[in-house]
Amino acid sequence: MPSATRPPAAPDTLRATPGFAGFVLAVLVLIATVALVVTAWHAARENELRSAQAEFHASTEEIVELLQQRLVNYELTIRGGAALFASVARPSPSEWQAYVDGLSLAQRFPAMTGLGYAAYVSRYGMQQLQIDTRDAGRGLLTIWPRGERERYGPILYLEPRTAENLSAVGFDMYSEPARRAAMVAAMHEAMPRMSSRVKLVQDLDPKAGGFLLYVPVFPGGIAPSTVVQRESAITGWVYAPIRAKRFVEVALAPIKRSVTFRLFDVTEGGRELVYGDPNYREGDAAAFHETTTVRAYGRQWRFDFASGPLDDAVPGLAPLRTALIVGLLSSLLLFGIVWSLAHTELRAQRLAARMSLAARRSEARVVALNRSLEARVETRTRELSEANRELETFAYSVSHDLRAPLRAIEGFSRVLDDRYAPVLDDTGRGYLERVRNAAARMSELIEGLLKLSRVARGDLVPERLDLSRMAGEIIADLRTAEPHRPVTVDIAPTLVATADPAMVRSLLLNLLGNAWKFTRDREQAFIAFGQHDDGETFYVQDNGIGFDQAYVDKLFRPFQRLHDDAQFAGEGIGLATVKRIVERHGGTITATGEAGKGAVFAFTLRLPT
Template identity: 45%
Template sequence: MHGEPGRSPPLDQPLSRHGYVWALIVLVGAVAFVMAIWMIAREREMNSARAEFVASSEKTVSLLVQRLNQYELLARSGVSLVASVARPTPTQWRDYVAGMKLSERFPAVVGLGFVGYVQHNRLEDLKREWRSAGYGVLDVRPAGDRPAYAPILYFEPQTINTQGMVGFDLLSEPRRRDVLLRAMDSGEPSLSAPMQLLPDGPDSRRVGHGLVYPVYRGGEQPADVEARRRALQGWVSLTFRVDPFLESVLGPPAEEGDHFRLYDVTDRPELLASYGRPARAGEQPAFLHSRELLAYGRRWRIDFESPPLHRAAPQLATLDQMLQLGLFSALLLSAIAGVLAHTEARARRLAERMTEDFRRSEMRFRVAMQYSAIGKAMLDSEGKIVEVNPAFGEIVGLKPEALVGVPFESMFDRDPSLPPDPPFNFRGGVYRATRRLRREGGISRHVQLTYAPIPGNLGQDITGLVQVEDVTERLLAEARIRALNRTLEARVEARTRELKQANQELEAFAYSVSHDLRAPLRAIEGFSRILAERYGARLDEAGIGYLNRVRKAAARMGELIEALLKMSRLARSELKLERVDLTRMATEVIEELRMAEPQRQVDVVIAPGMTVTGDATLLRNLLANLLGNAWKFTRQRERARIEFHSRLNREGLVEYCVRDNGAGFDAAYADKLFRPFQRLHGANEFAGHGIGLASVKRIVERHGGSIRAEGQEGVGATFYFTLPGASAQVEAPAYSAEDAGGSVG
């Protein structure tokens, strides 16, 4: 229990609050530091992006002002032309404007014109003067009586949209009248409010601005307003459109650039143009900037909008990633602090427990040594006994107290097989040896010694522990067992020698008998043939029949003797192991059978890739017998079929199968198939002497395999055999007790 005195707290006891507090302080401090650095960097990046946006906006304003100044210079050059020739001809004005190349240099300019100033009583004189000069009819529009007229006399270049502007009275329309009068009174160029280029023209919906410059007689500008009104000759008017004006200055708007709107705020805010792609739905511009400028008597305001924040200040994404990394680092640092606090507390408790465990371990060691049935002795660095247990004293025959200080090696006979240095130095770790102990009273005992080092310091100069076990009785028992084993080995060797001698004598007997039987058989066959040839005419039909039976019996006896010789050779021949292709060998056997009986039609299926390690001659004999039997016993089938394939049996071994649909056999007599001279079919049905399957079994067993047969009368039979070292492309299904096929021999 946790509350017992002298016991250390468990290792899973919760941490003290101090560790958690320090971990929390580290977390808060690290997060605050990371957030402060991030906010400073973010503010700096925002200020930099905002300053860049404002600078870009101011640059845009500067470019617009520069282009307006260029328009002023263009209008001023027209004033110089008019003042120099009093009033230029239409041809002179056309050539002058063509030389300016307005469409190339100033694509936003619609055209440059001269507007005359005519009092009411001078209008008819102007029309006559115009006709007399050969300029055609001057049609001043719109019709009506007005105190003064300002018809457009020249306007170039003439296009389909501007060809009707000549003759239009600009004083007839309020916005145009205001700009003309303001320029006349001030003597300075003036810009009109947005207005239609030509209200009654073919493109009346196009909105533009007119920059007018007053022209005075004599080329000099009078000092006061009344004098300027009397000396006014007309105005040079430059007409341009705002949208092309912006694009000609700034170029086509970028996909992700700034966006701004241009307003005329002289009288009331009026949108003139919008440049750039506005923010998408749901997006807010990062920065806004407005700038007003005085444009020749009109006040323009430009409202700039930057792209959204992620495009206006792309570095903020990097800062956000750095913030995430910093927060993760703060959490990691806090976790490390918590782990360190946890480790410190755990190490402290572990140290306390190890101290307690060490004390208990020492106590257990003392108890185990005191009450152990195996003798134990602790030695110092000089090999002297420091302490022994009672079991060691009983083995030696002395009390434990009498053994303290005695050299340990002095109690044993010197063993020349031991190393020169005594084993009690324990430099080699654990060491075991069997020694002869001189027991008190002169009695010798054999003991098993196990030397082991003792780490640490138990208060004395102790370097190792020796366990001593009396093995005298065990050694005596082992000696008796070894003697008995030697006797048994001698008996087994003698019996094996006798068995080999008996097998050799049996084989020699069979060989000599088979050879000795051949001589009388040859005599019987020879004399029977001579008898049939010389005296056949004197014998009746019954005698000839008896004589033929004698000859057939002699021939069959010869075949049986030859079969015995073959079986004898199978048992005596030495195996020559090599890699054998059973597929190829079976194909060759079938081809030989087909050549012997070409009139038979037999379906033969041989699986590919069947190879095995064995004696090629014996394995060919095996296949010749099995396939020959299948060929023989399917003779009475109209659709004979023979299969040779491999499969996996229940034990997971490759099993070869020879199957046919021939005569089959009664499963009750399957144990007789592999016995020599045993036949399940009569000789009048199928020829044979009953030795083939016995040879097959002997060949399979000599290779370390096994063979079995399954069949059914009138259905067929199957022979299964296994051979070590077999490999095949297993295509047939796994083992099934319902399989049938093959033939008997």
């Protein structure tokens, strides 16, 4: 008996063996889906990083541009003062004060502590300068630091006259190497030049830093051609002391920035800090770093930019991490499903011998069910199409049948007005007038329904149409109706399309008629009909009253109006008719506009040519 029962078990074993391929497939599915999810996540992450880095780069360029533009504004202000000194021998203190007060430095350039003038004199010229100052009644001019030098560059004027600025008058800037280097460069090159980072005389804080911008002053405002001649001709410099921190804050106030930076002066090959954000991030603390070097009035400035941390600089990474986790969980879920299916397949193979007939019957039932389902879908589709046709027929019938009682209301109202008007008081006649107006309005709405019904019910008879000629005829009719209106109309030539002529004429009549109507209040009304460069999109443009783009979805709904009926009459059905005509031709229509600035309607007609 044992030998008789073992042979039948072999087929089950043989059938079960292929089931292990399902488990292999489950592992392959897990590997493939995980690889796909990780690859997609990595590609999306790289794209987010590139986008964020591009935005970071644009922000750095904007910061550099704003700072350079601010320096240009300083230069122009200082050049104005230099022009004043070049035009006269030397302005009086009151003239210089009036000039600087007119500039409103505190409001326009709060980073500038003042606007001053430093004379360029020799050792012998300094004695005469002190005598002239005393004779002019301005007291004794004290020059500091003390000591005899071949050349001096003392501050004579510095406005506004704050306590800090008054304390700086008499300071010989030519005695200080950093200032002297900028003053000599400005003199030799006859150009505005900037100093390296210095401690301003006005600042008591030793950590406060700034720089000075010098413009040389030559008699008549014309610099000689050679360096030697310039040294002989120069009378001094108009300059501005600028606080570095305040300069950056004011220049970058118009923008909201997340980028931090440090600014170094690297002109002499070293690295001198001019300005640094207190929250500047170094190394891996920032997601992105960038270095930019620019020339600024003879100085070499290097900007070291840093973004925020990775999550702040690239906010799109957090959703991507969530998507990665969800993707990996989905991969595990899919793996579990495939593994379960493989296990089910193995069990099914072991039961196949006993359930083959049942499986065939089940397969037959599934096939029959699919066929039944397809038949039911086809039946539901046919019923839906029939329901749509019945709905269109119903709308047409209702619109048509409602006109008879409206005509009766209009007729009896007219009779009542003609025969019994003397009997009615003003209130009664007002009510009667409102009844007639309401009936007329309802008649217009019914006519709109009929138009929509005709568009939906009519058959398309496509022809090759000359849209330019058709638009010209419509405009001619509009001009005839309102000959007093001077409207400029630009119709592009040779606009052709394959479409139903009656429907397309209705389409153009609605669009051009709307453009004509809504440009009524324009002194120089303009309407254009043309075609985009793609060769298939037509457009109607006007400079009329326009509309708010937020309500564009309401334009193509029946009886939806965005403008007052008392100002612009209509049923609110024209654009709905246009949309149905375009859709029946397989095209699309869009509208763009701005209140008070006109509108553009673009449409396509995609019937085969």
